[in-house]
Amino acid sequence: MSAIQAAAENYPTHDLQAHTNIPVETLRALYLPDRDLPNGTAQNASTDSTTVTFPTVRTEYPAVKKLNPLNKKRILVTGGAGFVGSHLVDRLMLMGHDVICIDNFFTGTKSNVSNWIGHPNFELIRHDVVDPIMVEVDQVYHLACPASPVHYQSNPVKTLKTGFFGTYNMLGLSKRVKARFLLASTSEIYGSPAEHPQQEEYWGHVNPIGPRACYDEGKRVAEALTYSYSRQDGVDVRVARIFNTFGPRMNWNDGRVVSNFILQALRGEEVTIYGDGEATRSFQYIHDLVDGLIALMESDCKEPVNLGNPDEFTINEFAETVSRIVREVGGKVKGEGEVRIKHLPPVEDDPQRRRPDIERAKEKIGWEPKVSVLDGLRETVLYFKRTLEE
């Protein structure tokens, strides 16, 4: 058993129990595999840091549920090799469904879904949703779109094309094959909110010409298209408004606050805070989000639903919390207890407060987050620590 695996076993897992009744140990084995296991899919530790080796043979895939053919669905996940998409793919595969994952690998990676490549229930297609594609499926989870401000602002025109044409193509497909369609929308459609916490009835406060507009307005038009297809063509739609989410498999170079702070603390570097650090965010753990997406897809709720954890932190508080957990898990953080902060200029149009009102999710789909931010952070720190060691 590796040191990381041993450390992982010391953390309580009861809070991480997923709604879909798949034990967290089963999920963890997919993103934090033990290298000593014969079926471990992690890159083998190499003494030579300039090379990397991957296992070529595995004796078996992770066990998936045997479903009655009547209950087995064909499910398309766009952006399925990304951070959120790959966890959703894991869950749908373990539940026993047939999963088609499409991704253009702009921010997603094949290694995120390497557990399933070659499995008879799984198909991976390199494809950009900006172009049409035809597949026969029962459900579409439309996640494809860069979500980190650094990524979505690097090519804003492409982000807008993804918001419009990507959603248009996936809705057209859903209409033709009569699939149920779920749009991964975002808390960003509320902009820099003038109401707090944010309820689904709130129409938002978005700057349509600012640097974030490519994403915010892209997702707003994606919602408008979704409800237009529902009204005009009867497409069966679901809309999830996803609030800040974190967990294993976030990109190193993601640029978002959770991965930045964890990596900075693990490397003993200063933590970068944009502006005065008094902006707030509410962070949910990836397993909760995946539970919420599946619960929404399976529900009758056609209205938009906020999926997020209402536990709200200022960015200053969050920097302290992340540093404390990195120390607890055995990371670096220089200066024995003191967090070293580097203040950088504020980000233009940065939303100042964000917290979901999740009453609708509780009432309509029977969902609320189960994982505390602290438990989720411990797991994520272990994951990043492993990544740094490789």
Ligand SMILES: O=C(O)[C@H]1O[C@H](OP(=O)(O)OP(=O)(O)OC[C@H]2O[C@@H](n3ccc(=O)[nH]c3=O)[C@H](O)[C@@H]2O)[C@H](O)[C@@H](O)[C@@H]1O
């Ligand atoms: O994490 C997410 O899921 C969300 O991330 C982004 O939204 P944002 O809240 O701006 O995400 P971050 O870039 O992580 O920023 C959060 C806060 O931390 C601050 N920050 C970020 C990074 C950093 O190194 N330092 C820092 O102070 C930002 O200025 C902001 O106030 C995306 O735009 C959303 O679509 C996405 O849902």
